[in-house]
Amino acid sequence: xxxxWLARRLLLMGYxxxxxxxxxxxxxxxxxxxxxxxxLGENATPEMLAAxxxxxxxxxxxxxxxxxxxGRVFSGDFGISMRTSQPVGPxxxxxxxxxxxxxxxxxxxxxxxxxxxGVVAALRHGRLTDAGVSLIAYLGVSLPEFVTATLLALLxxxxxxxxxxxxxxxLLEDFGDGIRHLALPVLTISMILIAHVMRMxxxxxxxxxxxxxxxxxxxxxxxxxxxxxxxxxxxAMLPVVTIIALDVGYLLGGIIVIxxxxxxxxxxxxxxxxxxxxxxxSIQAGALIMAATYAITNTLADMAYALLDRRIRYD
Amino acid sequence: MTELLIRLIRxxxxxxxxxxxxxxxxxxxxxxALAPYAPEKIDFxxxxxxxxxxxxxxxxxxxxxxxxxxxxxxxxxxPMALIATLAGSAAGAIIxxxxxxxxxxxDEAIMRxxxxxMAIPGLLMALLLVSTLGNGTxxxxxxxxxxFAPGMARVTRSVALNIRNQDYVKAAIARGESALWIIxxxxxxxxxxxxxxxxxxxxxxxxxxxxxLSFLGVGAQPPASEWGLMVADARQYMYQAPWGLIAPSxxxxxxxxxxxxxxxxxxDALNPKDER
Numbered sequence: 001x002x003x004x005w006l007a008r009r010l011l012l013m014g015y016x017x018x019x020x021x022x023x024x025x026x027x028x029x030x031x032x033x034x035x036x037x038x039x040l041g042e043n044a045t046p047e048m049l050a051a052x053x054x055x056x057x058x059x060x061x062x063x064x065x066x067x068x069x070x071g072r073v074f075s076g077d078f079g080i081s082m083r084t085s086q087p088v089g090p091x092x093x094x095x096x097x098x099x100x101x102x103x104x105x106x107x108x109x110x111x112x113x114x115x116x117x118g119v120v121a122a123l124r125h126g127r128l129t130d131a132g133v134s135l136i137a138y139l140g141v142s143l144p145e146f147v148t149a150t151l152l153a154l155l156x157x158x159x160x161x162x163x164x165x166x167x168x169x170x171l172l173e174d175f176g177d178g179i180r181h182l183a184l185p186v187l188t189i190s191m192i193l194i195a196h197v198m199r200m201x202x203x204x205x206x207x208x209x210x211x212x213x214x215x216x217x218x219x220x221x222x223x224x225x226x227x228x229x230x231x232x233x234x235x236a237m238l239p240v241v242t243i244i245a246l247d248v249g250y251l252l253g254g255i256i257v258i259x260x261x262x263x264x265x266x267x268x269x270x271x272x273x274x275x276x277x278x279x280x281x282s283i284q285a286g287a288l289i290m291a292a293t294y295a296i297t298n299t300l301a302d303m304a305y306a307l308l309d310r311r312i313r314y315d
Numbered sequence: 316m317t318e319l320l321i322r323l324i325r326x327x328x329x330x331x332x333x334x335x336x337x338x339x340x341x342x343x344x345x346x347x348a349l350a351p352y353a354p355e356k357i358d359f360x361x362x363x364x365x366x367x368x369x370x371x372x373x374x375x376x377x378x379x380x381x382x383x384x385x386x387x388x389x390x391x392x393x394p395m396a397l398i399a400t401l402a403g404s405a406a407g408a409i410i411x412x413x414x415x416x417x418x419x420x421x422d423e424a425i426m427r428x429x430x431x432x433m434a435i436p437g438l439l440m441a442l443l444l445v446s447t448l449g450n451g452t453x454x455x456x457x458x459x460x461x462x463f464a465p466g467m468a469r470v471t472r473s474v475a476l477n478i479r480n481q482d483y484v485k486a487a488i489a490r491g492e493s494a495l496w497i498i499x500x501x502x503x504x505x506x507x508x509x510x511x512x513x514x515x516x517x518x519x520x521x522x523x524x525x526x527x528l529s530f531l532g533v534g535a536q537p538p539a540s541e542w543g544l545m546v547a548d549a550r551q552y553m554y555q556a557p558w559g560l561i562a563p564s565x566x567x568x569x570x571x572x573x574x575x576x577x578x579x580x581x582x583d584a585l586n587p588k589d590e591r
Contacts, residue, residue, distance in 0.1 A: 012427065019431035027443045142571035144523035146530045146543070147564040150550055158554050253438030257527060271439075272531065275446045287435070287443055295434045 005306070013299045020291040021070055028284055029069075030062045073288065079281035083274070088285045092270060096289055098168065099259065099266035103251050105182060106189040107244060114194040115240065118201025119233065125206060133198060140195025145254045149188040149261045156184060166263040185262045189254055193247055200243045204236040238308060245301030252290045322584040329580030335573035342389035350383035354540050366558050373558035375549065381562050388540035388563070393570060395452060395535075396521035399459035403521075404514040406460065407467025412502045414468070415475035416494065426472060429465045437462040441524060445533045452541075455534040459524050463517060470513050474506045481505075508585045516578035519571035526567050542567050 036052040037044065044052075052058075057065050072079065078088040121133035143151075157165035163183050171178035208214060209232055217227045256268035263269070267286055274282035323329040341349075357377045364374040373381050414425040435443075437459075444458035478484060479502070487501045526543030528534030535541035537548075542563040549559030 015427060016431035016434050019428055020434050023432065023435065024443065027447055031447050138572060138575060139568070142519060142523075142575055143564070143568050144527050144530075144543075144571075146527055147546060147567060150546060150553065150560055151564060154553050154557055154560060249433070249436045253436035256438055256442065257531070260531065271442070275442060275533075278446075283443070283446065287439060290439055291435045294436065295431075298434070 006303070009299055009302055013295055016295045017292055020295065021073065021288055022066065024284055024287045024291070025066050025069055026062075028280060028287075029058075029065065069284075073285075078285035078288075081279055081282050083277050083279045083282065088281045092267060092282070092285045092289055095265060095267040095270040096293070098264060099255050099268060100293075101171070102182065102185055102189070102255060102258070102264065102266060103248070105186045106193060106251065109186055109190040110193040110197055110244075111240075113190070114197035115201055115237070117194070118198040119205050119228075119236075121198070121202040122205035122209065130202075133202065137195040137199050140191050140198075143191070144257075145188055145192060146257050146261060148191050149184070149258055152184055152188055153261070156187075166261075168262075168264045168266075181262075181264075185258050185264060188258055189251060192254065193244075193251070196243060196247055197240060200239060201236065204239050205232065208232045208236045238305065241301055241305050241308065245298050248297045249294050252294055319584055323577075323580050326580060326583060328576045329584065332573050332576030332580050335569055336577060339389060339393055339570055339573060342386050343393055346386035346389050350380075350386040352380040352383040354379065354384045354387040355538060356380070356383075365556075373556060373562070375545075375556065375559045376552050381545075381559060384540035384545060385542070385562060385566050388542050388545065389566075391452065391535055391539050391541045392525065392543070392567075393522065395456050396459070396518055396525045399456040399525065400463060400514055400518045400521040402456075403460035403463030404467045404510060404517065407464040407469075408471045408503065408506070408510050409498070410464065410468040411471025411473075412475045412498050412506060415472045415479050416498050416502060418479065422472075426469070429468050432465045433469070437466075437520075437524060438527065441528060442531070442533065445528060450533045450536065452535045452539075455525060455528045458528070459521055462524070463521070467510070467513065467517070471506055471510055474509045475502055478502050478505050512578055512582045512585065515574055515581055519574035519578075522567060522570050522574070 036049045036058055040048055040052060057068055060068070076089060078092065080086070081088050081091070084091075117133055121130045124130050153165050156163050164181055165184070167181055169178045169181045171182075214227060214232055217231050218224075222231075252268075255266060256271060258264070259266045259268040260272050267290060270282065271286035271290070273279070274286055320333075324333050347354075356379060358374065358379070359377075362374065362376060366373040375381055375384070410425070410429065414422045414429075417425070440462040441455070441458040444461060445454050448454040448457065484497060484501055487497050492501070525534055526541070526546070529541045529543035530547045532547070535544050537544060545563035546560060546567075549556065549563070553560045
C-alpha cells in the first residue's frame with residue numbers, strides 16, 4: 001500500500017462524497033418544482049411559503065443553493081428539523097450509532113455462520129451437504145427482508161414467545177434485554193448476508209483448492225489440516241472482505257426496512273419518519289450520512305484488502 | 316432460440332425456473348379470469364377463514380379470498396418489476412458501452428462518477444426519488460429503474476472493454492462509422508449475453524424492491540392487491556390469520572427464486588464451458 005495509492009484512494013472517496021451530496025440535494029430540493037409548496041402542503045398561506053422559501057434559500061439559483069447547503073453540511077451543521085425544531089445533526093448521529101450496533105452485530109453473526117458453511121459446502125462439493133447449503137443460499141437471496149422479518153417475528157415472537165417482537169433497549173441500560181431485542185433484527189439481516197458470503201466462500205474455496213500451490217502443499221506431504229487452514233482458507237477469505245464491504249450498501253438499505261418493522265430508533269427509521277413527515281433537512285442529513293457510511297466503509301475495506309494481499313497493486 | 320430453451324431445461328434448476336415462470340406468466344395474463352372470486356369481494360361471515368375448500372389459501376380481515384387476490388395481484392407486481400428492470404438495464408447498458416467506447420479519461424471520469432452514485436444504496440435511492448416524485452406505482456417503477464442503472468453500467472462496461480479492442484470494432488472505426496453506430500450496432504449486440512443474464516437475475520431484486528416500496532407505503536396503493544401491500548396489511552392480523560402473511564410472502568419468494576434460477580440457468584446454457 002503505497003502512499004500515492006492511499007492518497008488516490010482518499011481522493012476518490014472525497015469525489016464520491018461530493019457526487020453523493022449533489023445527488024441527494026438535487027433529488028430532494030431541486031427536482032421538486034416548488035419544494036416549499038410540496039413541503040407545506042395545500043393549506044399553506046403565501047406568507048408561510050415566502051418564509052420557508054427564504055429559510056431554505058429556494059429563490060437563489062440551484063448551484064448557489066447547493067454551495068450554501070454543502071458549506072453548512074461540511075462544517076457539521078445539517079440544519080434544524082422541521083418536525084421537532086431541534087438541530088438535525090446530533091439526533092441523526094445518535095440514531096446512526098444504534099444502526100451501527102445492529103450492522104456490526106449482523107456482520108459478526110454472518111462471518112461466524114457463513115464462512116464455515118461455505119467451506120464445508122466446498123469440501124463436500126456435489127454432495128448432499130453442498131446441495132443443502134446452496135438451497136439455503138437461494139432462499140436467503142430470494143426473500144425480501146420485510147418478509148423474513150415478519151415471518152421470523154411470527155415464529156419466534158408471536159408463536160414461541162422466545163423473543164420480544166419490537167422495540168429497542170440500550171445495551172448500556174440493560175445488557176441482557178438489549179441483546180434479546182437485537183436478536184430478531186440481527187437474525188433477519190444476517191439471513192441474506194449469510195447467503196451472499198456463503199456462496200462466495202464456497203466458490204472461492206473451490207477455486208483455491210484446485211490451484212497449483214495447494215497441489216504443491218499436498219505433494220509436499222503436509223497434513224490435510226495444514227493445507228486447509230494455513231494455505232487454502234487464508235487465500236479464500238480475501239474476497240470475503242470485498243463482498244462484506246459491498247454488502248454494507250445492501251445492509252444500509254435493509255436497515256431502513258428492519259428498523260421500521262422492529263421499531264428500532266436508528267437512522268433508517270429516522271429517515272422513514274423524515275420522508276413521511278416531509279422533513280427536508282432530516283431527509284438530506286439521513287441520506288447523506290448513510291451514503292457517506294458506505295463510501296467510508298468501502299475505502300477502509302480496500303485498504304484492508306491491500307494490506308492483507310501484498311500482490312495487489314492498484315495503479 | 317429453441318436450442319437455447321432445450322439446453323436451459325435440461326438442467327433441473329433451469330427446468331424449475333422455466334416452470335415457475337410459466338405459472339407466473341399465466342397468473343399475470345389470465346389471473347382475473349381464472350381467480351375463483353372477485354379480489355374485492357367482501358364476505359363478513361368468512362373473515363379470517365382458514366385455508367380450506369372454500370378459500371384454498373384462506374381469507375383476510377374482510378373475508379376476501381387470498382388466492383384470488385394473489386392471482387389478480389400478480390399483474391400489479393411482476394410486470395412492474397420487469398419494466399423497471401428493463402428500463403434500468405437498457406440505460407445502464409448504454410452508459411456502460413458508451414463509456415467503454417469513449418475510453419481513456421472520459422471512461423475513467425464516467426465510471427468514477429458511476430461508482431460514486433452507487434454509494435447510495437438502491438432502496439435509499441428509490442425512497443428518495445419516490446418521496447420527491449410522489450407515491451404510486453409509476454413513480455416506484457421509475458425509481459427502481461434509476462436505482463438499477465449504475466450497477467448495470469458497471470457490469471456492461473467491464474464486458475464492453477474487451478469488445479472495444481476486437482478487430483471488428485477497430486475496423487468500424489477505421490471505416491469512419493459514427494460513434495452512435497459503433498455503440499449500438501457493433502458493440503451492444505456483442506455484450507448482450509452477459510446483459511441478459513444480469514438483467515434476469517436483477518428482475519428478482521426488482522420484484523423484492525417493488526414489494527418493499529409497497530410494503531413501506533410508497534409504492535402501489537390500496538386497494539390494489541399488490542403482494543408487498545398484502546403483506547403489510549396482513550401484519551396487523553398475523554396472529555389471528557398467519558396465512559394472510561404467508562401466502563403473499565411465498566408468492567414474492569417464488570417469483571424471485573424463479574428469476575434467479577432462470578438467470579443461473581441462462582448463464583450455464585450460454586456459457587457451456589464454465590462449469591461450477
